[in-house]
Amino acid sequence: MSERAPRPARIAPAMSEAVREPFADPAHQRDAVALGMWAFLGQEVLFFGVLFVFYTHLRVRHPELFAAFAPRLDWRLATAMTVALLLSSFTMALAVRFAFVRMRGKLLSSLLATTALGAAFLAMKGWEYAHHVARGESPIVDLADELGPGPGLSTFFGLYFVLTGFHALHVLGGLVALGWLVIVAWRTTAEDLRGSPVMAVGLYWHFVDIVWLFLFPALYLAGRPA
């Protein structure tokens, strides 16, 4: 990240909420919000990193689990989910652009499109979860383990649920943030639109999307014959 010359901090003349923000001007604020979000995403990488280390451990120690159980995951559905997220990243990028150029109507419609695509992803995910739980393919339902005691079905699906579960929670968090942006944009006139919150949520949304782009091949395509 490039280092800019520090700007003079604004000294607030009064103690109202509006002047509490310690920034001199919108560009300064945008800069700071972006840096803060990047730092947050840095910690998110390590947060998911733990899960990927665990994944690697299992993949190396017990490749047979992936050969046995990965085919039970529906890669066609997962492809549809991938498409939904990729499209949502595109509409999110549009939203950021429209926010900075203060096109309120287009901002609202692209935010709503992003929300809808994210919700579609979660709906598909929920359907997939219900499907696996119903077939006993979850760590919750303790059905007969095909490989006998030791690592088996519950280990693989435990991994699957933990990895995708934490990702789905992040998507859900993103949807909440998007809903908040919609409400704010709805209430604000075009002249008062601020770009930096949209940009921050956008960065977050792209990150969540990228995590999925790792999860998709790692879980759904692993262990398949070439």
Next chain:
Amino acid sequence: MILGIPFELLPAAASATSGAVDVAVFLVFAVIGVVSLGVVAAMVYIVVRYRRRPGNLTGRGHDPATIWRTELGWCALTATVFLGLFTVGAAFFDRIERVPADADALDVAVTAKRWMWSFHHPNGRRELSQLHVPAGRVVRLHLASEDVIHSFYVPAFRLKHDVVPGWLRTAWFRATAPGTYALACAEYCGTEHAVMRADVVVMEPHAYDRWLAQGDDSRPPLAAAGRALFQRLDCGACHESHRRRRAPPLEGLYGRPVALRDGSSVIADDDYIRRSILRPDADVVADYQGGVMPTYAGLVDDDELLLLVAYIRSLADAEGVSP
């Protein structure tokens, strides 16, 4: 002795490696002592010599050249000392870690379980909370835990090794002097962790032989018990020599490298044998098919695994049918 109270910084050294550890301990303690006392002495000197008083109300500072020269010199000095300490520590650690391949080594199976230690001698004799060993002989410990992580710690031997469930670890010592030494669990393992102690009784070799002979003869020797289990589980159906095409031979296997089907190679130690019994397809030996051997997880417990390992170990010097 300090002030009439018996005082020893380190417990009396009683194993072949404890001398080396003590040298390292005294070396690093000397460095700590010199540095700490040096820093304190320097502080006292400076506080007195440069104390705030009329005529010395403002510091006189240092010129940048002095600062850079002394800082870099200090870095070089400390780095050298640290490198020396590191080298000594690593070299002695190698001696502690490397299990000697003595022909007359005594193999003792150790099982840790909350909150007691049990020992299984090669001739089948078992004991709880006491371990009898001969002086002067290498004792190889095969460590297994039935529940949580424990740690096998004999301060007099300067020996500590974690006992991790799911792994078989090997540690060793050679006691130098007869006596009774404390064994403690060093890894917190629950309510009675504090009293998970045992005595290591080191005996003269002939006294040890007598002790061993006194034992309850009804129990078969460790390797024999392992062989009986081996037969009961019908492992020989594939592993005995005339059926070699189905499963790799076990004679001369223990402690040697094994080539695997994926091109890598592992040492056939306790842990490898354990893994191969519980997860046969995890490491398939080169030139053999996977998916032939069923898993024995759930069929044999940790104690029985130690018996099977002891049996396979007893075949270490047996002649296999070389290909």
Next chain:
Amino acid sequence: MRSWLTTTDHKRIALLYLGTMTLFFTLGGLLATVIRVELATAASDLVTAETYNRLFTLHGVIMVFFFLIPSIPTFLGNYLLPLMLGAPDLAFPRLNLASWYVFVAGGLLTLTAMVAGGLDTGWTFYTPYSTTFSDSHVVLAVLGVFLAGLSSVFTGINFIVTIHRLRAPGLTWLRLPLFVWSHYATSLILVLATPVLAMTLLLVAIERGLSIGIFDPEAGGSPLLFQHFFWFYSHPAVYIMILPGMGVVSELIPCFSRNRPFGYEFVAASSLAIAVFGFLVWGHHMFVAGQSYFASVVFSFLSFSVAVPSGVKVFSWLGTMHRGSVWLTTPMIYALGFVALFTIGGGTGLALAMLAVDVHLHDTYFVVAHFHTIMVGGMLMAYLGGLHFWWPKISGRLYSERWGRIAAYTLFIGFLLTFLPQFVLGTQGLPRRTASYPPEYQFLQALSSAGATILAVGYVLPGIYLLASLVRGRPAGDNPWGATGLEWRTSSPPPPHNFNKAPVVTEDPYDYPRAPQPTFIGAGDV
């Protein structure tokens, strides 16, 4: 009251943290008192072994996660960073307040676990004991610690952005106070290490509920994997605790020596070096856990590498005092106590980094004494030193300098008496975390308990005279110590937005030879 709970003023939030952490520290201290009384005799007679295990676990969890890690950053850092940078507040004031609420929520969860029946896993939560065998309230406790971690992440992000984006005009990187440098390094660790602990603890909680087998060897997982994750956070966490303390001491020593810091660039760079190397040494907690010989050798080597920048710090502090005008005020006594105890604590860390030596000393009282020397001896001395140094700025009042010095010396002596015997106990081979012990160790254990009573007096005294100063203390004036730094250019306590006129920095930091002389004159001082 309400204006405090909804404040976004960093100074008020810092004081909220001070109050909360003082409560946690008192609680942790009371637990330690019971532990030391129990250990005065060899048998477990005052409390049962089961209770003892809960006592040391909660002492560890509360002290580490709810006092040591947040102490200096969230109180002094929160209060001083914007002042030192010439900014009206932190970059994200509302996030700052949210951090405090999350921290309190985490603390309440942990206290609930304690009241509901306690926790007996040790603060390290080692698997499989914590996942399978412990029947105490592990899930509640790990969620509490998880929230405390989240609060740390927020604070770290806030500090990083503030230091990057809210420096006063002219305040270039090489003009930053060393306190700011050390907080920058600390924040990097907070942001990059905490999430690993957070996820690991969540996995422990999930494992207890669903038993997926992440840390269970029979299901394909590994208890050692937990240790790797845990120490990947918890070793850098040691530097989270000590780096801010180093920052405080780097402010105190130049001020009370009236000298520029010896090798400013070296001290600043060593903070960053410690933060970076700190990420690469976690394996030295696992030398006897069964990791490969090669891994152990590498981790041992890297651990020694961290000692070089730490040595630079000590050398620079001594150099700063050399040719200075050394004034033994209360904060300075704490600072010198820190230097001495940090040297001992760091040196004994070298013993533990040395492979062959660690085989003997690992998981004994030597380790307990080592980290208490760094944490209690080092960190707490720095914390109290900083508290006394900036107390006139924060409260606007002067405390009793005579009582301050008495308390500082009491603390130092009590500390040595408590923990030096524990180094010996460990070397003699007494494992840690034991409710009872063989009688031959009793003399040193009793000595340690006796020292702890002196230590306790040293902790109670500042509480009394600092509170008394709020009522009876003389007004401090803007700059009683004659210190440099922007925080001394505003009133005591500072106005809501810190400066009435935006400060502009035109000179290098720590220009003590040309700084104004102190307005504060203590007993027997000139």
